[in-house]
Amino acid sequence: MKKIFVILLLAVIGYYVTSAFQLIPFGENRIGDPTEENNVAAYYMNNTKEKSQVANVVTAIVVNYRGFDTLGEVTVLFLATTGLGSILYRRKEEEEERLNKPSSSLLQTGSKLLFPLVVLLGIYVFIHGHLTPGGGFQGGAIIATGFLLMLIAYQKYHVGHSMLNWVESLAGITFVTIGLWGLLTGGTFLENSFLPMGTLNSLISGGAIPIIYIAVGFKVAAELTGVLDILLNTKEK
Amino acid sequence: MNISPVHYIAFPLLAAFLIPLLAKLHKELVRIVPGIVLGYFLIISATLMMRVHETGTISQVIAGWSAPWGINLVFSAFSGFLASLMSLIGFLAWLYSYRFKKVDDEPSQKYFILMMMLVTGSIGIVLTGDIFNLFVFMEIVAISSYALTAFYTGRDSAEAAFKYLLIGSFASALILLAILLLYTQTGTLNMADLASKMHLVSTPIKASVLVLFLVGFGIESEMFPLNGWAPDAYSQAPAPIGAIFAGVVVKAGVYALIRVIFTIFGFSGAFEPLIILGLITMVVAEVSALRQDNLKRMLAFSSIGQMGVVLIAFGIGTSNAVFAALFLMFNHAIIKSLLFFSGSYLLYNSKTKSINDLKGMAKKNAFTALFFALGAFAIVGLPPFSGFWSKLYLLMSAADSHMFLLIAVILIMAVVEIVYYFRVVGKLYYSKETTDIEVTKPSINGMLVIAFLGLLILAVGFYPDLITGYLHQAADSLMDKTAYIQDVLTANI
Amino acid sequence: MQMIQQIISVSVYGSAIALLLIGLYAVLTKKHLIKIVIGLSIVDAGLHLLFVAVGYINNGTAPIFSPGNENRVLQMVDPVPQALVLTAIVIGFATTAVALSLIIRLYKHHKTARIDEIKTLKW
Numbered sequence A: 001m002k003k004i005f006v007i008l009l010l011a012v013i014g015y016y017v018t019s020a021f022q023l024i025p026f027g028e029n030r031i032g033d034p035t036e037e038n039n040v041a042a043y044y045m046n047n048t049k050e051k052s053q054v055a056n057v058v059t060a061i062v063v064n065y066r067g068f069d070t071l072g073e074v075t076v077l078f079l080a081t082t083g084l085g086s087i088l089y090r091r092k093e094e095e096e097e098r099l100n101k102p103s104s105s106l107l108q109t110g111s112k113l114l115f116p117l118v119v120l121l122g123i124y125v126f127i128h129g130h131l132t133p134g135g136g137f138q139g140g141a142i143i144a145t146g147f148l149l150m151l152i153a154y155q156k157y158h159v160g161h162s163m164l165n166w167v168e169s170l171a172g173i174t175f176v177t178i179g180l181w182g183l184l185t186g187g188t189f190l191e192n193s194f195l196p197m198g199t200l201n202s203l204i205s206g207g208a209i210p211i212i213y214i215a216v217g218f219k220v221a222a223e224l225t226g227v228l229d230i231l232l233n234t235k236e237k
Numbered sequence B: 001m002n003i004s005p006v007h008y009i010a011f012p013l014l015a016a017f018l019i020p021l022l023a024k025l026h027k028e029l030v031r032i033v034p035g036i037v038l039g040y041f042l043i044i045s046a047t048l049m050m051r052v053h054e055t056g057t058i059s060q061v062i063a064g065w066s067a068p069w070g071i072n073l074v075f076s077a078f079s080g081f082l083a084s085l086m087s088l089i090g091f092l093a094w095l096y097s098y099r100f101k102k103v104d105d106e107p108s109q110k111y112f113i114l115m116m117m118l119v120t121g122s123i124g125i126v127l128t129g130d131i132f133n134l135f136v137f138m139e140i141v142a143i144s145s146y147a148l149t150a151f152y153t154g155r156d157s158a159e160a161a162f163k164y165l166l167i168g169s170f171a172s173a174l175i176l177l178a179i180l181l182l183y184t185q186t187g188t189l190n191m192a193d194l195a196s197k198m199h200l201v202s203t204p205i206k207a208s209v210l211v212l213f214l215v216g217f218g219i220e221s222e223m224f225p226l227n228g229w230a231p232d233a234y235s236q237a238p239a240p241i242g243a244i245f246a247g248v249v250v251k252a253g254v255y256a257l258i259r260v261i262f263t264i265f266g267f268s269g270a271f272e273p274l275i276i277l278g279l280i281t282m283v284v285a286e287v288s289a290l291r292q293d294n295l296k297r298m299l300a301f302s303s304i305g306q307m308g309v310v311l312i313a314f315g316i317g318t319s320n321a322v323f324a325a326l327f328l329m330f331n332h333a334i335i336k337s338l339l340f341f342s343g344s345y346l347l348y349n350s351k352t353k354s355i356n357d358l359k360g361m362a363k364k365n366a367f368t369a370l371f372f373a374l375g376a377f378a379i380v381g382l383p384p385f386s387g388f389w390s391k392l393y394l395l396m397s398a399a400d401s402h403m404f405l406l407i408a409v410i411l412i413m414a415v416v417e418i419v420y421y422f423r424v425v426g427k428l429y430y431s432k433e434t435t436d437i438e439v440t441k442p443s444i445n446g447m448l449v450i451a452f453l454g455l456l457i458l459a460v461g462f463y464p465d466l467i468t469g470y471l472h473q474a475a476d477s478l479m480d481k482t483a484y485i486q487d488v489l490t491a492n493i
Numbered sequence C: 001m002q003m004i005q006q007i008i009s010v011s012v013y014g015s016a017i018a019l020l021l022i023g024l025y026a027v028l029t030k031k032h033l034i035k036i037v038i039g040l041s042i043v044d045a046g047l048h049l050l051f052v053a054v055g056y057i058n059n060g061t062a063p064i065f066s067p068g069n070e071n072r073v074l075q076m077v078d079p080v081p082q083a084l085v086l087t088a089i090v091i092g093f094a095t096t097a098v099a100l101s102l103i104i105r106l107y108k109h110h111k112t113a114r115i116d117e118i119k120t121l122k123w
Helices: A002-022 A040-052 A057-065 A067-087 A105-127 A136-153 A161-184 A209-231 B007-025 B029-055 B077-097 B108-127 B131-149 B157-186 B191-200 B203-220 B229-236 B239-264 B272-290 B295-316 B319-346 B366-380 B386-400 B404-430 B444-462 B465-479 B481-489 C002-029 C033-054 C079-110
Strands: B058-061 B072-075
Touching (some): A040 A057, A057 A209, A057 C079, A067 A161, A067 A209, A067 B108, A067 C079, A105 A136, A136 A209, A136 C079, A161 A209, A161 B007, A209 C079, B007 B029, B007 B108, B029 B058, B029 B077, B029 B108, B029 B465, B072 B077, B072 B108, B072 B481, B077 B108, B077 B319, B077 B444, B108 B239, B131 B157, B131 B191, B131 B229, B131 C079, B157 B191, B157 C033, B157 C079, B191 B481, B229 B239, B229 B295, B239 B295, B239 B319, B239 B465, B239 B481, B272 B295, B272 B404, B295 B319, B295 B386, B295 B404, B319 B366, B319 B444, B319 B465, B366 B386, B366 B404, B366 B444, B386 B404, B444 B465, B465 B481
Antiparallel strands (some): B058 B072
């Protein structure tokens, strides 16, 4: 009985959402002519090449134009890790062993071989965030996947919590300090003007953007791995 | 470096990232650093409020890109007033929890970080000028509140937190959908820019966006029928966190709702749906509060009812009504915090937090009981406490708009409030038997906080002009949509 | 050509809205807590897909000025929804992590993860 009611409700919601999206044609060009700068997307497309010297416009938006949002998002991840630690807190006497069966030797050998390659790929992705698709969040997630592989394959594998905390805190402090530096030197918070801009499409370009994204990459990798580790509740060393 | 609105966000984040490292140096730093940050908030608030008084709205550009290409923070008379109020409550909550016994073991590090970020996130909601940034700060507040609701390892706190999480995620999804629809039609995310481009949006989409925002922000502002999560969350969270929920978080939710309705959509005059929803919220909440046995749940329902009254006041829409609404928000923040703080010490050792455990406690715990009674008198609107003035202004503005039925209902609900609050006070002072619950004397910092709040209530009650000047400026700043758009879009630094 | 455009448009929007509805159905009707959290994840996925779908421009390519592409500004898709989605995905992940940890705690106390056996608090 309840299921029928729910299905009816969902049908109504689906109908309304669909009709709202009928009014938004798929693939319609809403940016218009970039040089006219009627909306934010046009402005970004028009100005990123000259003013920021960064090839990947999405990276420029995430780190520079809307860098404040990224700062908030990094904080959300940090709060999730802290919250997890506080919700799942248990005193020393109550800690338990993980309860998974040992995995097959295929998984164990494979993980050991793949793990450094996956981490390398992740580091590549976030270092080149301003040149190719990718960036800090994507690279950090890839690295965390590598750690997940090791955590699943080996029962005794465990990542040091104190090292994770150090990486997390240092990366976060780097991000906020770069922001405050802009404020201290008379500009605005997170202004991207105190490092040389470099040339388009080279590794050193975009001022502080690659540095911020590298810090974000390390931070996201450390936090995602920390979350996985806490959820699997491995014993503290 | 001058004091500017971004200090409200940058310094707490720096402190939050530093605290895990500092904890290795010295354990006490974990408690002290959030206090320094929150105390600094008070200094920023005072400085910036004076600056706004002289030179008008401060609109600060972030990352060197002026609005609408970048994000900006807007410290106007209205948002600045709310930010200062939130800093005050946050600082008092920190002072209160400094030596609060139950948060003294290891997770205290996490408790102080989460509490600091809860206050920071709410101030961020109030100060930002960009709607996606508002969403991000709302998520900061949400994640901190989920974690803090489940802080004590009792049986029910995890369930309350989970319910809160489900409903909160639903709210976030609706708000994201609304932001998406608005972006496709106007091409911008800045609130002032949205306000000036709203006439380009077709009506069906405008209607759906309004409904989505009403429901999404209504969940955060505890509007009926979306407030099922609130009584559980308030009663399960630690008392100082309950005070922050009531005094800070819900104000941020109401601010977001009001900013959308008044500034982005540009409604002026009476907004009937808000009045009706506020009325239903108030009636249902006050009646439910009558039936509660648990003191914290009763306070939670009373808080929801007060927010309903605030929504009614905003709905009436005249300048006087908005002034009354702001005054109500101010009073609710300080009085409800006082009730939470003192009520928590009264029922410190009770397992069930039932009102019956309060019988005759006034003899054992005179200080705390006295201030609890003061808070109870203030919130029902008795003179000479500050609650009287806000109720008076509200009723006067309702009379100006000829909404006499409204006045009748509000007065009836005030009687209901008097009944359930005086029931508690009666049990405290006039009960024949005394309870056998052990009494905990509040520590020095607890007593300081409770006394300060009580004196503030008395001071504003005798001299409401202490804050009416700020409130009038704040009300005018909210009502003037064109000034807001101009201040934001022409700011350069 | 027009037919293909229509089919693509219907399938992209349709699948995103279908994901939203399936996820909502799971949250509203399932009794096991983990299934409810999975439903929440599916709702998030549908929402993110909607975001990206709205940013697409016909015949557009990725908004990256790689060597050789420096002047094709007129043929790039909208970069702003992609940036917003990055943030939204991370926030969704954080919420799911907190939800799962709450489930672990609920399971430890009640020895069950079904919502009908846990309801001690009145609605």
